[in-house]
Amino acid sequence: MSTKIKVMLITEGTFPYNGGGVSTWAQTLCNEVSNAEFKLYAINANFEQKPKYHLSDNVKQIIQVPLWTPDEPYDYMSYGYAYYKTIGRKEWTSKQTINQDFIPLFSELLHFIYGEQNEIKNLDATFYKLWLYFEDYDYKETMRSEPVWEAYCTIVSSYVVSENNPTASLLDLTIGMRWIYRFLIPLAITDVPECDISHVTISGFPIIPALIANYKFGTPIILTEHGVFIRERLLAINSSEYPFFLKNLLIRFSEAIARLSYYKSDRIISVNAFNKKWEVLYGANPDKIQVIYNGVDHNLFKPLEKPEHLKNIPTVVALARIFELKDVLTMIRSCKVVANKIPEVQFLVYGDDQAVPEYTAECLALIKELQIESNFKFMGPKPNPHTLFCEGDASVLTSISEGFPYTVIESMSCGIPVVATDVGGVKEGLDETCGFLCKPKDPEAIGTALISLLENREMKETMSINARQRVIDYFTLDKFIKAYEDAYKTIKPLKRASNLLKTEIFSIN
Structure with a gap:
């Protein structure tokens, strides 16, 4: 029997501690791929006590890195360092060392973020040198030092002035530095496992552990793009209430990391063809890009009888985590459109409704305002999703951004027509023979399409x-x-000697 390929699967805020489409994808990958075994590198906001998913024997290790905890990740768990080395790093991190060895690298990073027409191979070289630095010196002692704060303020302020932005306050600068500190925390975890492949699930900051493995062991990188990181980041930033300085920092830093992710990946796997234009726009080599659509177990997700208690009730089902990207507010407004024509309609929405409590509260307030409390119901997360779609006569998806959503093909596999927003790769799965595509944020069109399905039995059956x-x-x-x-x-087979990679990286200077 051949030895299995060892894969470090790198996730952010998803598998194995949180639900959603990416987690479904990752669980399927870990359970079903027969020629690989996995070590999970899970980047989370907070420290999680236990996985949400049952992990198969193919998962050999979990490395968890919490970014936004009050303490440092290594205060919560061990990353394999000997105690003397942890203490030594702190003692060796002197002000002189920071000024001499780190400030030039940090300055390179900031100039790249804010500069124009920078070659991405220069950012690769900067991250290589940052990794070498944090192999020997302490992350917290370095990043929270006075020389780093002074260098940050000096460099960033020079660019702020050049962009004629009068609104950057001391608070803005402080928040910006805090973000940089948190985004780069994986640089502190230099003891990544040696595997045959690093598989990254988003073209954002989770590329950092894959970079470390690449620099240290020559490990090749696969990137699977679900929803395009930079597109979703731009949507979120532009709709936020951050001041210009912080928006500008987030956009520039995110764009730099997206470009680096595409540059360093040996293969870019997209879950749809839609993503390709964004990937190429940010520098991806088209020859590296491959489309692999998500797949569903059609023997599990199959048509079932509608439950007895719902048989005579027009019912719309949705499976969605309740947060901004799913645009549940538009779903609620579409329910009002349907209820005006079909007063007895039921919208049953399954999924985590406590992920973003503020957004859930906004949704509940809108439901009350529209007086559809008896029509629109949050059902919470439930097991056995293959049975939930069959509660409906139709399913609905109102996202403003998607990759290739499982909820669409799972619903289709159950024989339930779909009304969905035309975003990402949705139309590559759902065509006019299976349901309706509508523009995002158009509750009238979504509601009208649902009415057509609920009132036309022949159309629904076809x-x-x-x-x-x-x-x-x-x-x-x-x-x-x-x-x-x-x-x-x-x-x-693309794994190379790390000394060869070092030669390649530094040959650019």
Whole structure:
């Protein structure tokens, strides 16, 4: 029996501690891929006590890195360092060392973020040198030192003035430095496991542990792009109430990291064709890009009888984590459109409604304002999602950004037609024979499409048959698994000696 390929799977805020489409994808990958075993590198906001998912025997280790805890990650768990080395790093991190060895690197990073027309290979070289520095010196002692704060204020202020921005306050500068500190925390965890492949699930800051493995062991990198990180980051930033300085910092830093992610990845796997134009826009080599659609177990997600208590009630089902990107507010407004025509309609929304309590409160307030408390109900997270779609006559998705959502193909596999927003790769899964595509943030169009399905039995039955057949033809689990097994086989031989990588990186100067 051949030895399995060792994969470090790097996630952010998803598997194995939180739900959602990326977690479904990761769970499927870890459970079903037969030629690989996994070490999970999970970046979270907070320290999590236990996984949400049952992990298969293919998962050999979990490394958890909490970014936003009051203490440092290594205060919560061990990362394999000997105690003497941890103490030594703190003692060796003197003000002289920071000024002499770190400030030039930190300055390179800031000038790259704010500068124009920088070559991405220069950022690669900067991260290589940052990794070498933190192999020997303490992250917290360095990043919270007076020389670093002074260098940050001096460099950033010079760019702020040049952009004629009068609004950057001391508080803005402080928050900006705090963000940089948190985003770069994985640089403090230099003892990453040696694997055959690093597999990153987002083209953002989780690239850092993959970079370390690449510099240290020559480990090749696969990036799977779900929703495009930089696109979703731009949407979130532009709709935020941050002052210009902070928006500008977030956008510039995120764009730099996205470019670096594409540059360093040996293979970029997109869950849809839509993502490719964004990837190429930020420097991805088109020859590296491959589309692998998500797959569903059509023998599990199959048509079932509608539950007795709902048989005579027009019902719309949604499976969604309740937060801004899913635009549940538009879903609520579409429910009002439907209820005006079909007063007895029920919208049953399954998913985590405590992920962003402020947003859930806003949703509940809108439900009350529209007087549809009896029509629109948050059902909370439930097991066995393959049974939930069959409670509905239709399902709905109102996201403002998506990759290739499982909820669409799972619903289709159950023979339930879908009304969804035309974002990301949704239209690559859902066509006009299986449901309706609508513009984002258009509750009138979404509601009207749902009314058509709920009132036209013949249309619903035809779309039901077409939806299931489309999944069987294009989006089954076996197609998904074989594609990733093939990808791992072709990427593994790219592992190179770390001294060769060092030569390549420094040959650019």
